[in-house]
Amino acid sequence: MFQRSRMKIALAAIGMLVSAAAGAQDYPTKPITLIVPWPAGGSTDLTMRAIAESASKVLGQPIAVDNKAGGSGTVGPATMAASAKPDGYTIAQMPITVFRLPLMQEVSWDPSKDFSYIIHLTGYTFGVTTSAEGPFKKWQDVVDFAKANPGKVTYATPGAGTSLHIGMEQIAAMAGIKLTQVPFKGGAETNAAVLGQHTMLQADSTGWRPLVDAGKLRLLMVWTGARSPNYKDVPTLKELGYPMVYDSPFGIAGPKGMDPKIVAKLHDAFKKALDDPAVIATLAKYDMVPNYKDTEDYKKFVTEVTNSERKVIETLGLAKKN
Amino acid sequence: MDTLINVAHGFGVALAPINLLYCFIGVFIGTLVGVLPGIGPISAMSLLLPVTLSGTPESGIIMMAGIYYGSMYGGSTTSILVNIPGEAASVVTCIDGHQMAKQGRAGPALGISAFGSFIAGTFALVALMLVAPKLASVAIAFGPAEYFSLMVLGLVVLTFLTQGSMAKALLMACIGVVLGLIGLDSITAQPRMTFGRMELIDGIGLVPVVMGLFGVAEVLLNTEQVIRRDIINARITQLLPSKEDWKASAGPMGRGTILGFFLGILPGGGAVVASFASYALEKRLSKTPERFGNGAIEGVAGPEAANNAAAGGAFIPLMTLGIPPNVVMALLLGAFVIHGLQPGPLMITQNPGLFWGIVASMYIGNLMLLVLNLPMIGMWVQLLKLPYNILFPLIILFTIIGVYCSSNNVFDVHVMIAFGVIGYFMRKLGYEPAPLVLAFVLGPMLENNLRKSLILSQGDLTTFVTRPISAVCLLFAVVLLIGPLLPALRKKRELVALDEGA
Amino acid sequence: MDDSSNVKFRLNNSELWGGLIGLGLGIFVIRSGLKLKLGTINDPGSGYVLFYTGILMCVFAATIIVAALTEGGPTFGSRWQNARWTKPAIVIACLIVFAFALDTFGFLLSSIPLTLLLMRLIDPVRWEIAIPVSIIVPAGMWWLLKRALGIQLPSGMFEIG
Numbered sequence: 001m002f003q004r005s006r007m008k009i010a011l012a013a014i015g016m017l018v019s020a021a022a023g024a025q026d027y028p029t030k031p032i033t034l035i036v037p038w039p040a041g042g043s044t045d046l047t048m049r050a051i052a053e054s055a056s057k058v059l060g061q062p063i064a065v066d067n068k069a070g071g072s073g074t075v076g077p078a079t080m081a082a083s084a085k086p087d088g089y090t091i092a093q094m095p096i097t098v099f100r101l102p103l104m105q106e107v108s109w110d111p112s113k114d115f116s117y118i119i120h121l122t123g124y125t126f127g128v129t130t131s132a133e134g135p136f137k138k139w140q141d142v143v144d145f146a147k148a149n150p151g152k153v154t155y156a157t158p159g160a161g162t163s164l165h166i167g168m169e170q171i172a173a174m175a176g177i178k179l180t181q182v183p184f185k186g187g188a189e190t191n192a193a194v195l196g197q198h199t200m201l202q203a204d205s206t207g208w209r210p211l212v213d214a215g216k217l218r219l220l221m222v223w224t225g226a227r228s229p230n231y232k233d234v235p236t237l238k239e240l241g242y243p244m245v246y247d248s249p250f251g252i253a254g255p256k257g258m259d260p261k262i263v264a265k266l267h268d269a270f271k272k273a274l275d276d277p278a279v280i281a282t283l284a285k286y287d288m289v290p291n292y293k294d295t296e297d298y299k300k301f302v303t304e305v306t307n308s309e310r311k312v313i314e315t316l317g318l319a320k321k322n
Numbered sequence: 323m324d325t326l327i328n329v330a331h332g333f334g335v336a337l338a339p340i341n342l343l344y345c346f347i348g349v350f351i352g353t354l355v356g357v358l359p360g361i362g363p364i365s366a367m368s369l370l371l372p373v374t375l376s377g378t379p380e381s382g383i384i385m386m387a388g389i390y391y392g393s394m395y396g397g398s399t400t401s402i403l404v405n406i407p408g409e410a411a412s413v414v415t416c417i418d419g420h421q422m423a424k425q426g427r428a429g430p431a432l433g434i435s436a437f438g439s440f441i442a443g444t445f446a447l448v449a450l451m452l453v454a455p456k457l458a459s460v461a462i463a464f465g466p467a468e469y470f471s472l473m474v475l476g477l478v479v480l481t482f483l484t485q486g487s488m489a490k491a492l493l494m495a496c497i498g499v500v501l502g503l504i505g506l507d508s509i510t511a512q513p514r515m516t517f518g519r520m521e522l523i524d525g526i527g528l529v530p531v532v533m534g535l536f537g538v539a540e541v542l543l544n545t546e547q548v549i550r551r552d553i554i555n556a557r558i559t560q561l562l563p564s565k566e567d568w569k570a571s572a573g574p575m576g577r578g579t580i581l582g583f584f585l586g587i588l589p590g591g592g593a594v595v596a597s598f599a600s601y602a603l604e605k606r607l608s609k610t611p612e613r614f615g616n617g618a619i620e621g622v623a624g625p626e627a628a629n630n631a632a633a634g635g636a637f638i639p640l641m642t643l644g645i646p647p648n649v650v651m652a653l654l655l656g657a658f659v660i661h662g663l664q665p666g667p668l669m670i671t672q673n674p675g676l677f678w679g680i681v682a683s684m685y686i687g688n689l690m691l692l693v694l695n696l697p698m699i700g701m702w703v704q705l706l707k708l709p710y711n712i713l714f715p716l717i718i719l720f721t722i723i724g725v726y727c728s729s730n731n732v733f734d735v736h737v738m739i740a741f742g743v744i745g746y747f748m749r750k751l752g753y754e755p756a757p758l759v760l761a762f763v764l765g766p767m768l769e770n771n772l773r774k775s776l777i778l779s780q781g782d783l784t785t786f787v788t789r790p791i792s793a794v795c796l797l798f799a800v801v802l803l804i805g806p807l808l809p810a811l812r813k814k815r816e817l818v819a820l821d822e823g824a
Numbered sequence: 825m826d827d828s829s830n831v832k833f834r835l836n837n838s839e840l841w842g843g844l845i846g847l848g849l850g851i852f853v854i855r856s857g858l859k860l861k862l863g864t865i866n867d868p869g870s871g872y873v874l875f876y877t878g879i880l881m882c883v884f885a886a887t888i889i890v891a892a893l894t895e896g897g898p899t900f901g902s903r904w905q906n907a908r909w910t911k912p913a914i915v916i917a918c919l920i921v922f923a924f925a926l927d928t929f930g931f932l933l934s935s936i937p938l939t940l941l942l943m944r945l946i947d948p949v950r951w952e953i954a955i956p957v958s959i960i961v962p963a964g965m966w967w968l969l970k971r972a973l974g975i976q977l978p979s980g981m982f983e984i985g
Contacts (some may be wrong), residue, residue: 040652070508198465210666546907715942781865
């Protein structure tokens with residue numbers, strides 16, 4: 001018995017060695033799964049699909065997008081960190097909430113340890129909209145209404161702890177008003193919520209664009225540094241008197257312990273994808289600007305973001321209580 | 323008049339040889355993945371999304387749409403033949419469809435579901451052409467409170483799925499809700515009931531639960547008896563539904579179609595609720611409700627029509643608002659965007675050729691599906707003639723493959739085997755699996771929307787009765803619940819119970 | 825129904841045990857709900873719905889138990905009367921062994937023996953049919969999935985398949 005079980009372990013070890021060695025060289029030999037932690041059809045999903053499509057041409061294997069939405073975009077990366085093998089066949093988009101949520105509550109992952117960061121890609125254009133049939137014509141109307149009716153103004157976000165939630169709370173704090181957040185699962189749901197006037201406002205990335213263009217939604221403000229070229233008369237946060245810029249930059253990562261050679265291969269493929277005209281066109285459609293950082297810079301960036309987020313969370317009183 | 327010109331224009335696009343070819347490839351692949359349990363339209367469409375890039379946007383999207391509604395046709399086949407639902411919407415087809423197959427009436431069951439699908443699909447398309455823009459408002463009229471009440475209505479429906487004890491069915495439903503909530507909370511990202519197991523963080527998959535409770539449990543139950551195959555064989559006389567079958571099915575099909583179309587418009591869960599609701603409705607309207615669960619053809623015709631009409635209705639929020647109501651529609655949205663198009667309020671006016679071309683191609687695709695599926699009924703029925711001692715091992719093998727393919731995860735195979743064993747003992751003790759599955763699907767939506775509506779109303783519970791749509795849903799739910807307690811209707815339930823005991 | 829198969833205060837009353845299991849699960853769900861925090865009615869927490877579902881489970885399970893004690897229920901023996909209980913037991917055993925073998929030995933090495941065993945154990949299929957079917961069908965499906973759909977079934981530690 002003893003003999004046999006040792007043999008089994010030895011065989012398994014050899015098998016693993018062989019497959020690991022072959023893994024890095026021939027990688028990829030089968031389709032790669034890219035976890036997008038947002039529902040299909042939102043701006044992140046659609047741009048990530050375009051990027052994945054382009055990168056898969058470089059890698060020579062299809063990249064299947066797997067939408068694991070929920071938990072403000074952390075369910076996907078958390079699941080990956082917990083259960084995926086670091087073989088390069090499972091990677092995930094890393095929204096900023098992966099770094100922010102651990103500061104706010106108990107979570108199952110540690111952003112500084114549990115991921116192999118691959119490449120930083122881009123960021124969003126966020127905006128606040130309201131139904132075109134609603135009473136708010138400009139942001140000041142919202143502030144006036146909220147002052148008269150504290151807590152009555154509801155806004156839909158793609159999840160608690162997202163930049164949209166934190167940003168709105170910061171704005172509310174500066175304006176001296178109280179707003180009520182309603183967390184949804186992503187752009188498709190927040191669009192429906194604000195269109196149907198179930199919430200008064202929507203704070204989300206550019207998934208609202210076709211509806212704003214069609215005149216069904218009214219864009220009240222954008223959160224970028226400068227005005228959006230597509231909406232020249234919509235003011236930025238800064239112009240409205242809130243000295244902030246929110247763009248929630250994101251990249252992709254795999255589970256911890258990935259072979260650096262595989263990381264390099266993925267990095268190169270996704271870097272090429274960022275130069276693909278088709279990708280640039282898709283990004284432009286959602287007012288997203290490429291924001292390339294290589295593996296090393298991305299790692300440094302994670303530390304910086306975590307530190308700056310900690311300050312904001314603490315000032316808002318949302319930090320986790322130890 | 324405008325509509326007619328547009329429709330003609332649409333058929334011009336759809337009948338172009340290249341588009342006809344793509345349409346055929348789409349519905350063919352759709353039928354295939356629909357028949358294979360576990361491999362649903364989602365995996366097939368994600369794999370083929372890149373392929374569509376080579377052609378024009380019309381051909382690509384026509385093919386993707388073909389896979390979607392093609393899979394809706396195929397989904398009922400395994401439910402009827404071997405009691406394995408390919409997807410949540412065909413769980414209810416198992417109840418009477420498989421009973422029909424056991425009585426040697428697999429042919430009529432498959433036939434009525436193919437015709438029902440065709441008729442419902444066609445109606446949904448006509449409705450899509452005529453009223454799509456007007457119905458857009460239905461999709462957004464449902465906020466969290468309305469969804470909550472709709473889910474409550476959906477759960478009440480399950481009391482009609484059961485023939486045995488109500489307490490057992492309700493207990494099963496609660497267990498279904500709890501199983502559905504396993505995994506990270508979608509609002510706070512806290513892990514719930516995961517017992518520290520990494521695999522459970524993502525929640526339990528629907529496919530392994532359904533295949534275990536239905537497919538594996540069914541095989542286990544069947545191995546208990548020595549089955550005399552010859553009796554079943556001798557009884558297979560007709561392959562297509564008879565005149566009586568048609569007469570019995572016409573009403574259920576019509577009602578199922580309308581129900582399915584309207585519920586299909588709603589983002590999330592529409593098709594599933596529609597198929598269960600249609601079953602409940604038919605059982606309630608029937609003069610002989612005791613036949614339900616024992617091979618009533620109405621119980622196949624109604625839900626099958628409902629889930630295909632829902633597939634048509636689901637295009638409305640996508641095409642008119644750019645809001646995808648389910649994952650499949652979201653993939654279709656992806657296909658649009660990759661081709662540089664943005665579905666939304668402006669698409670029908672800016673791109674009439676594309677919109678009407680797709681709608682027309684779906685009509686042609688439905689026709690192709692009918693022609694493709696009818697001859698296959700004979701083939702499927704032949705499959706049942708396979709000796710059971712060869713068939714059972716193969717069913718188990720296919721459920722294993724199907725479950726693995728749906729998630730690429732060995733853990734899911736373990737989950738399926740576990741639920742197979744649980745399902746076997748449940749059925750031995752008189753607990754039925756259908757309420758559990760329905761609650762498993764609706765539970766998480768119920769929870770999420772309850773919490774959101776309470777945040778919105780600031781803890782005011784009257785929000786559910788002061789909002790008109792929500793109030794109507796709850797009213798229906800109350801009527802359905804109180805109904806069986808009325809003395810006249812009580813007799814019917816007793817008949818059912820007696821029948822069960824006999 | 826004859827009296828021997830319908831019992832009330834007996835340990836082999838199957839209805840009673842069904843209810844007791846339900847009650848146990850209900851209590852467990854209530855506890856999990858409490859642990860996850862109920863939150864307030866303005867902002868329900870992660871355990872809110874679990875807690876109330878657990879209470880409902882206990883209510884329904886209690887109804888079943890009361891019915892089992894007052895009206896009685898069939899014994900375990902009668903539930904399995906006229907059934908070849910050994911056959912499902914064998915299939916369950918095969919599936920459990922298979923569940924453990926799948927990850928280690930891969931799809932082909934575990935599913936071919938499983939299919940063959942099931943064919944011989946449920947009601948024996950003749951060897952000359954059982955052997956070819958149990959090799960051709962799993963291998964054929966494996967090949968079809970790999971080539972046509974790009975889906976890799978588990979290959980196990982020997983990397984076969």
